[in-house]
Amino acid sequence: MNGGILVVTAVGAEADAVRAGLVDDTVTVAPVGVGPAAAAAGTARLIALAEAGGTPYRAVVSAGIGGGFPGRAPVGGTVLGTRSVAADLGAESPDGFLTLDELGFGATTAPADPALLDLLRTCLPYAVTGTVLTLGTVTGSAATTAALLARYPDAVAEAMEGYGVAVAAGAAGLPFAELRTISNPIGPRDRAAWRIGDAFAALTAAFATVAPKL
Numbered sequence: 001m002n003g004g005i006l007v008v009t010a011v012g013a014e015a016d017a018v019r020a021g022l023v024d025d026t027v028t029v030a031p032v033g034v035g036p037a038a039a040a041a042g043t044a045r046l047i048a049l050a051e052a053g054g055t056p057y058r059a060v061v062s063a064g065i066g067g068g069f070p071g072r073a074p075v076g077g078t079v080l081g082t083r084s085v086a087a088d089l090g091a092e093s094p095d096g097f098l099t100l101d102e103l104g105f106g107a108t109t110a111p112a113d114p115a116l117l118d119l120l121r122t123c124l125p126y127a128v129t130g131t132v133l134t135l136g137t138v139t140g141s142a143a144t145t146a147a148l149l150a151r152y153p154d155a156v157a158e159a160m161e162g163y164g165v166a167v168a169a170g171a172a173g174l175p176f177a178e179l180r181t182i183s184n185p186i187g188p189r190d191r192a193a194w195r196i197g198d199a200f201a202a203l204t205a206a207f208a209t210v211a212p213k214l
């Protein structure tokens with residue numbers, strides 16, 4: 001895949017970690033804010049500006065740190081999303097959570113582009129592959145962790161931006177993928193368990209391998 005790749009992160013420190021792995025300027029890295037709304041709005045604006053400037057992007061990657069489901073994605077590990085799912089977009093009911101799809105209002109799943117995902121998997125054979133959840137609220141209890149896994153048995157990680165980035169990329173007809181490195185286990189809130197430095201190092205290592213192939 002030649003040039004014009006947009007990598008969207010939430011915060012500047014994630015963008016710096018990605019840039020530390022790059023050797024040239026074929027990849028544009030931009031922090032657009034935390035959460036799905038900031039991710040969607042920021043990504044859409046960057047895509048539109050590039051199109052208007054005559055240098056459109058060829059693909060979009062949502063990248064950054066995330067939480068890993070214990071036993072599936074270890075802290076310090078790397079995850080590639082087969083799909084990014086807006087896991088809290090829907091309605092509660094006495095019988096359980098209803099997704100937007102079930103309500104008939106749209107889709108909550110954004111699949112990764114197969115060719116882009118294949119390329120990333122080839123570059124990162126050590127990465128865990130599976131569903132990455134996008135949530136507006138960081139999971140902080142065993143009960144929510146279990147409920148999410150019951151609804152999404154193939155979930156490996158969660159973060160707060162992937163689905164938003166995917167919606168913006170999809171609206172522009174661009175291939176999308178999500179790459180996360182794991183800073184913390186998902187479960188009862190425990191700030192002492194965070195390993196942000198390890199996750200940033202893994203982001204740098206991943207993009208050092210991936211960027212020359214994009």
Ligand SMILES: O=C(O)c1cccc(C(=O)CC[C@H]2O[C@@H](n3cnc4c(=O)[nH]cnc43)[C@H](O)[C@@H]2O)c1
Nearest residue numbers: 010034065066067138139158159160161183184189
């Ligand atoms: O205060 C806490 O307990 C807490 C726990 C996990 C994450 C946060 C954040 O505010 C981080 C938000 C930021 O980082 C990504 N991220 C990292 N880990 C997770 C996670 O376990 N669940 C969801 N998002 C996570 C996220 O994409 C944001 O950009 C605070």
